[in-house]
Amino acid sequence: MSKLITDNHFSDADAFYASLTDAHRELTPEDSERLNARLILLLANHIGDKQVLFEALDIAAQLEQ
Amino acid sequence: MQKTYSNPIYPYRKSPDQDAASAVHHPVIIIGAGPCGMAAALDLAKQGQASVILDDNNTVSVGSRAICFSKRTLEIMDRYGCATPMVEKGVTWQKGKVFFKEEQVYEFDLLPESGHKLPAFINLQQYYFEEYMVNLIDKEPLIDLRWKNKLVELDSQGDGNQLKVETEDGVYDLSCDYLLVADGANSKIRSGLGLESKGQVFQDRFLIADVVMKADFPTERWFWFDPEFHRNQSVLLHKQADNVWRIDFQLGWDADPEEEKKEENIRPRIEAMLGKDVEFELEWASVYTFQCRKMDDYIHNRVVFMGDAAHQVSPFGARGANGGVQSVENLAWKLARILKGEASPMLLESYNSERQHGATENILNSTRATDFITPKNDISRVFRDETLRLAKHYPFARSLVNSGRLSMPCDYRNSTLNSIDSGFQGGLEVGFVCQDAPIKIDGRNSWLLEQLGNRFVLLVNPETLADDELTKLAAISDDLEVIDSRTLEDPEGLFAKRYALLGGHAYLVRPDQYIAAKFKQANVSDVSAAMKRALGFNLEKAQ
Numbered sequence: 001m002s003k004l005i006t007d008n009h010f011s012d013a014d015a016f017y018a019s020l021t022d023a024h025r026e027l028t029p030e031d032s033e034r035l036n037a038r039l040i041l042l043l044a045n046h047i048g049d050k051q052v053l054f055e056a057l058d059i060a061a062q063l064e065q
Numbered sequence: 066m067q068k069t070y071s072n073p074i075y076p077y078r079k080s081p082d083q084d085a086a087s088a089v090h091h092p093v094i095i096i097g098a099g100p101c102g103m104a105a106a107l108d109l110a111k112q113g114q115a116s117v118i119l120d121d122n123n124t125v126s127v128g129s130r131a132i133c134f135s136k137r138t139l140e141i142m143d144r145y146g147c148a149t150p151m152v153e154k155g156v157t158w159q160k161g162k163v164f165f166k167e168e169q170v171y172e173f174d175l176l177p178e179s180g181h182k183l184p185a186f187i188n189l190q191q192y193y194f195e196e197y198m199v200n201l202i203d204k205e206p207l208i209d210l211r212w213k214n215k216l217v218e219l220d221s222q223g224d225g226n227q228l229k230v231e232t233e234d235g236v237y238d239l240s241c242d243y244l245l246v247a248d249g250a251n252s253k254i255r256s257g258l259g260l261e262s263k264g265q266v267f268q269d270r271f272l273i274a275d276v277v278m279k280a281d282f283p284t285e286r287w288f289w290f291d292p293e294f295h296r297n298q299s300v301l302l303h304k305q306a307d308n309v310w311r312i313d314f315q316l317g318w319d320a321d322p323e324e325e326k327k328e329e330n331i332r333p334r335i336e337a338m339l340g341k342d343v344e345f346e347l348e349w350a351s352v353y354t355f356q357c358r359k360m361d362d363y364i365h366n367r368v369v370f371m372g373d374a375a376h377q378v379s380p381f382g383a384r385g386a387n388g389g390v391q392s393v394e395n396l397a398w399k400l401a402r403i404l405k406g407e408a409s410p411m412l413l414e415s416y417n418s419e420r421q422h423g424a425t426e427n428i429l430n431s432t433r434a435t436d437f438i439t440p441k442n443d444i445s446r447v448f449r450d451e452t453l454r455l456a457k458h459y460p461f462a463r464s465l466v467n468s469g470r471l472s473m474p475c476d477y478r479n480s481t482l483n484s485i486d487s488g489f490q491g492g493l494e495v496g497f498v499c500q501d502a503p504i505k506i507d508g509r510n511s512w513l514l515e516q517l518g519n520r521f522v523l524l525v526n527p528e529t530l531a532d533d534e535l536t537k538l539a540a541i542s543d544d545l546e547v548i549d550s551r552t553l554e555d556p557e558g559l560f561a562k563r564y565a566l567l568g569g570h571a572y573l574v575r576p577d578q579y580i581a582a583k584f585k586q587a588n589v590s591d592v593s594a595a596m597k598r599a600l601g602f603n604l605e606k607a608q
């Protein structure tokens with residue numbers, strides 16, 4: 001049974017997307033990589049649940065899809 | 066260099082076996098008097114089984130090797146009778162600090178759970194650990210330890226082994242039913258039989274230095290990631306007995322081991338780290354590369370591999386000797402009962418399956434720590450570094466920082482020796498090792514683990530059982546002792562809390578203190594069946 005939410009769950013999808021890209025706008029590729037890493041670690045801990053995290057990793061790793 | 070310790074020299078003594086007309090036979094011969102070979106002999110003696118140990122050297126471990134011994138290992142040593150000097154000599158620390166680049170990111174306090182006889186772990190040089198085992202072996206009539214006896218030839222057959230052993234008085238023959246092999250990571254016996262230990266070599270080198278500090282230094286474990294004084298590498302500092310400090314410098318793959326070992330090259334590294342004014346003397350230094358690997362099958366005919374010869378790990382998380390001793394205690398009670406005809410010969414196979422599982426878990430943990438310390442590519446380094454930065458302010462990230470996880474005993478929850486849970490809820494689970502608790506017997510202070518081990522124990526609360534049930538249970542086998550939980554006073558309530566033994570409930574505890582079965586309502590037929598199963602008789606049917 002899948003646990004990862006893949007339907008819309010944002011309270012404000014547009015605002016999130018804009019702040020994500022804004023946060024990266026002025027950054028070098030190296031700093032962007034750092035920011036992404038920090039964001040993943042923070043969000044992963046917030047989710048916590050191993051199954052949800054592994055399902056997300058699994059989908060993320062399917063680069064050709 | 067070494068001033069705080071001088072290795073004892075044990076005498077070679079000629080054995081009457083060397084003058085015998087033909088090969089003298091022994092049920093069990095053990096190769097190697099390292100931690101694992103000696104543990105095997107001590108454990109077998111506890112089960113009433115005599116053995117001969119052959120070691121090609123005449124002393125204990127030389128120089129800087131294992132220092133961290135875990136609670137489970139100490140519990141095993143306590144069952145043998147040599148934990149007390151280890152704990153007295155060893156250093157217990159609780160506080161640790163983690164540094165990243167120029168600053169401290171956090172500190173921790175391990176605050177061990179109370180109500181256990183032995184500490185969560187100790188730091189003690191391997192030579193002391195081994196010396197205390199030798200001292201005990203010297204008093205044990207069931208063990209014949211022969212120094213300067215080198216196994217040089219082995220003929221292994223399905224029903225036993227023929228050995229040629231070299232001494233200063235020449236070569237002599239021996240034979241045995243079972244040969245237990247603990248001749249170390251580069252086991253010649255393993256390769257001589259054409260067997261392999263497979264896994265991974267880490268492309269990295271480590272300088273391991275033991276130094277004596279003149280000044281007082283806190284008893285804490287300090288771990289640096291990428292410090293200013295040693296860019297792009299990691300450094301570990303912690304304390305051992307005799308005011309000796311262990312320093313591990315990661316050097317990278319390109320370092321030249323011979324150059325790095327020289328005192329003139331080590332001094333500047335340590336001075337950069339501790340400051341120029343800290344006075345110290347160098348005790349010992351060596352350069353290592355580390356590996357994680359194991360054999361696919363520890364058993365070949367009647368040759369059984371143990372310790373580093375069977376499974377080897379990198380030292381992050383201190384699982385080499387700790388995991389090795391736990392494998393040995395898994396093997397000894399089984400082998401002793403097979404030799405006495407009380408267990409199925411197939412029980413031996415469960416040593417392999419239970420400890421393959423143990424080694425896999427130890428290798429997994431050591432590999433994860435090694436990968437955190439030495440990121441394998443750029444993105445892994447980004448994640449590692451950001452984890453460390455976040456750890457300074459956000460506690461969650463500290464749980465990701467991995468400079469070695471404390472060695473914990475593995476569980477055998479899927480072992481074929483277990484009997485299915487019978488509805489007894491709570492307490493400890495089948496396949497797990499028993500936990501200690503302070504108790505009193507006849508008003509005298511004691512520990513629960515001191516009551517368990519070396520034979521099967523049925524730990525039972527007979528409140529709801531028929532009057533004669535305890536007598537009947539006790540008659541199941543000479544190898545089973547029934548302990549009525551009501552005879553154990555529980556001053557802190559920890560026994561009740563950890564074991565949850567309500568009326569009728571019982572645990573069947575193996576000779577290695579693992580739980581083989583739980584019963585909601587103990588009775589003769591279920592307990593006998595579970596004991597048969599734990600002795601491997603069901604494996605015969607399965608075949």
Ligand SMILES: Cc1cc2nc3c(=O)[nH]c(=O)nc-3n(C[C@H](O)[C@H](O)[C@H](O)COP(=O)(O)OP(=O)(O)OC[C@H]3O[C@@H](n4cnc5c(N)ncnc54)[C@H](O)[C@@H]3O)c2cc1C
Pocket residue numbers: 096097098099100101102119120121122129130131132133134191214215216217247248249250253273353371372373374380383384385386387388389
């Ligand atoms: C730097 C370092 C740090 C470590 N730190 C830790 C730690 O903190 N905690 C931990 O648990 N582990 C640690 N380890 C691992 C630990 O040292 C080993 O796991 C442990 O010594 C293995 O014990 P053993 O009995 O299997 O083999 P060994 O200790 O290697 O003993 C093998 C013995 O067999 C003898 N022998 C060999 N061939 C023959 C022959 N043909 N005939 C007769 N005798 C023979 C040898 O003389 C030797 O005495 C560390 C290792 C290193 C290198």
